[in-house]
Structure formats: C-alpha cells, structure tokens
Amino acid sequence: MKRTHPYLNKNNLEHEIEEGNTVSLARAITLCESSKISDRKSANELLYKLLPHTGRSLRIGITGSPGVGKSTFIESFGKYLTSLGKKIAVLAIDPSSEKTKGSILGDKTRMEELAKDPNAFIRPTASSQALGGVANATREAILLCEAAGFDIVLVETVGVGQSETAVRNMVDFFLLLQLAGAGDELQGIKKGIMEMADGIVITKADGDNAKRSKQAQAAYQHALHLFQASESGWQPKVLTTSAIEKKGIEEIWKMIEGYHLFANKNNFLSKNRGQQNLQWFRESLDRQIREKIFQSKRLAAKIRTYEKKVMDEKVVPSKAAEEVVRILREF
Numbered sequence: 001m002k003r004t005h006p007y008l009n010k011n012n013l014e015h016e017i018e019e020g021n022t023v024s025l026a027r028a029i030t031l032c033e034s035s036k037i038s039d040r041k042s043a044n045e046l047l048y049k050l051l052p053h054t055g056r057s058l059r060i061g062i063t064g065s066p067g068v069g070k071s072t073f074i075e076s077f078g079k080y081l082t083s084l085g086k087k088i089a090v091l092a093i094d095p096s097s098e099k100t101k102g103s104i105l106g107d108k109t110r111m112e113e114l115a116k117d118p119n120a121f122i123r124p125t126a127s128s129q130a131l132g133g134v135a136n137a138t139r140e141a142i143l144l145c146e147a148a149g150f151d152i153v154l155v156e157t158v159g160v161g162q163s164e165t166a167v168r169n170m171v172d173f174f175l176l177l178q179l180a181g182a183g184d185e186l187q188g189i190k191k192g193i194m195e196m197a198d199g200i201v202i203t204k205a206d207g208d209n210a211k212r213s214k215q216a217q218a219a220y221q222h223a224l225h226l227f228q229a230s231e232s233g234w235q236p237k238v239l240t241t242s243a244i245e246k247k248g249i250e251e252i253w254k255m256i257e258g259y260h261l262f263a264n265k266n267n268f269l270s271k272n273r274g275q276q277n278l279q280w281f282r283e284s285l286d287r288q289i290r291e292k293i294f295q296s297k298r299l300a301a302k303i304r305t306y307e308k309k310v311m312d313e314k315v316v317p318s319k320a321a322e323e324v325v326r327i328l329r330e331f
C-alpha cells in the first residue's frame with residue numbers, strides 16, 4: 001500500500017494546524033502558494049474547513065523603505081509581544097525580491113531572536129509570482145495563522161510599487177516606518193502612503209539621531225493634521241522608536257491597541273474586513289477569469305494579435321477589449 005506522507009495527509013493537516021503545529025502550518029502555506037490545480041483544490045478544501053477558526057487575530061501591516069529598520073523593529077516588537085504572552089506570526093510580501101536578487105525579506109536570519117521564540121512564526125515571502133498571486137497567498141496565510149492560534153499577524157512589505165496597497169487591503173492597522181531625514185522632513189515621501197497609514201513610527205531614534213527624530217515626529221504629526229479624516233475616524237499618530245535600544249516599543253503597542261479598541265467600538269473593524277473580503281473576491285475573480293482565458297491557446301493567440309494591433313495603433317484599446325469579449329461569448 002502506498003503510504004501518504006504524514007504532513008500531506010489533508011485531514012491531519014487541518015487538525016495539526018488547529019493544534020498550532022507550525023511545521024504543518026508552513027506546509028499549508030506552501031500549498032496555498034502553489035498554482036497547481038490539484039494543490040489549489042486541496043488548499044481551498046483546507047481553508048473551507050478552517051474558516052470557522054479564522055478572523056480572531058489583530059492584523060498589522062508594516063511598511064518602509066529598505067534599510068529603515070523593519071526587521072530590527074519587528075524583532076524587538078515581536079519579542080515584546082511574546083513577552084506579553086501573545087503568539088505572533090510574521091508574513092512578508094516582497095515584490096522586489098525577484099529583480100534585486102538579495103531579497104530583503106526572504107531570509108529568516110534577519111530576525112534571529114524572534115525566529116527562536118516558540119511563540120513566534122516567521123514565514124519568508126513567496127517569490128516567483130506576480131503581486132496578485134503573492135497577495136492572494138498571503139491573505140490565505142493570514143487565515144491559516146489565525147486557525148493555528150496566532151493572536152497577532154504582522155505582514156511586512158517593502159515600500160515599493162503596489163505592494164503597500166495590497167498589504168493595506170488585508171490588515172486592520174497599517175504602520176509606516178520612516179527615518180528622520182536631514183532638512184525637509186517630508187521630502188520624498190509619497191503622500192498616498194501617508195494617507196494609508198494609521199500610524200507612523202520614526203525609527204533609529206537614538207544617539208545623534210534622537211533629536212532629529214523628535215523634530216521629524218512633529219513635522220509628520222503636523223502634516224497628518226492637514227489630511228482629511230480617515231474612513232475609520234481614527235486620527236493617525238506619529239511615534240519614535242529605537243529598536244536597538246528597545247525604546248518606544250510599548251508605546252507603539254499601546255497605540256495599536258488603542259486603535260483596535262476604537263475601531264471595534266465604532267464597528268469599523270468588521271465593516272473594513274467585510275470590504276476587504278469583497279475586494280479579495282473581486283480581485284480573485286478578475287485573476288481567475290484571465291487565467292481561464294489564457295488556458296485556451298486559441299483565445300490567448302487571438303488576444304496576442306489584438307495586443308499587437310493596439311501597440312501599432314491599429315485599433316483603439318477599449319474597442320479591442322470589446323471585440324475580445326465578443327469572441328469570448330462564442331467559446
């Protein structure tokens with residue numbers, strides 16, 4: 001008789017995850033990252049079974065440019081949270097890893113202390129997929145971590161491209177890490193990202209940098225007041241930290257806890273999650289329809305000819321799309 005690998009026994013996987021087995025959790029996340037049809041089927045079955053056990057964590061997104069101090073902060077913050085008795089999971093989205101090779105989010109050694117903590121689970125980013133696929137897998141990974149009993153899920157991303165928006169759309173609280181810069185504090189920072197943030201933290205507020213960090217804090221706080229109130233009604237806060245000296249960590253947690261209470265009370269949290277699920281569904285639908293279309297070689301070839309025509313300005317793009325949709329009906 002052919003023996004099934006214990007970790008690939010789908011029934012076991014479900015129960016092992018519920019028991020908090022992190023090896024099984026990691027396997028399940030790998031399953032969700034796969035684009036193989038049979039794996040997708042298993043992943044969907046697993047997620048369906050685990051769904052009643054999901055949703056209970058506080059989901060926190062963390063972003064910031066490379067070198068701002070994300071991993072050092074997550075290490076200190078994570079250790080602080082586990083010292084409070086919380087179980088924390090760290091997931092990452094790094095769309096740049098493919099291009100820049102030396103992935104800044106990919107290796108566990110970045111958070112050595114936290115990686116050794118039995119109450120922490122660190123999952124490097126899923127690479128070699130388009131952002132849409134990675135974002136989908138990360139959303140599923142959040143659910144799996146929740147089913148495994150993690151109280152807090154941190155989703156880390158690097159401040160490039162669309163990944164910040166993707167993470168914003170899957171978390172409850174979005175934290176932006178910034179460095180105190182020389183001169184004009186707000187130079188070079190994208191207004192759009194500041195508008196997405198529920199909190200901004202000025203990192204490396206130690207040594208010579210301590211004073212500048214305080215100045216930066218004031219400048220950011222002032223700038224935030226000029227923005228329209230966020231949908232949640234929450235007024236974003238700006239704090240400073242030194243992850244190396246472990247300063248400001250507790251205050252950051254207090255801020256996030258404060259937000260959690262606030263957004264629970266005014267019902268924004270559940271409303272927001274509902275909206276996020278709707279968006280996830282719509283994005284999945286778009287992606288899967290595209291995938292389905294491209295599974296047909298004939299249709300894919302037809303689309304390529306339209307792509308060429310569009311590039312050569314032989315047809316208006318919107319009209320080309322209409323024609324493809326018309327052809328689709330015949331399939």
Ligand code: GDP
Pocket residue numbers: 064065066067068069070071072073104203204205206241242243244245
């Ligand atoms: P990431 O690329 O955003 O993950 O940044 P890292 O956490 O890898 O940090 C980049 C560099 O900044 C490393 O050399 C860290 O040692 C340093 N660093 C991080 N946090 C602090 C801090 O709180 N104070 C100081 N002085 N340096 C820090």
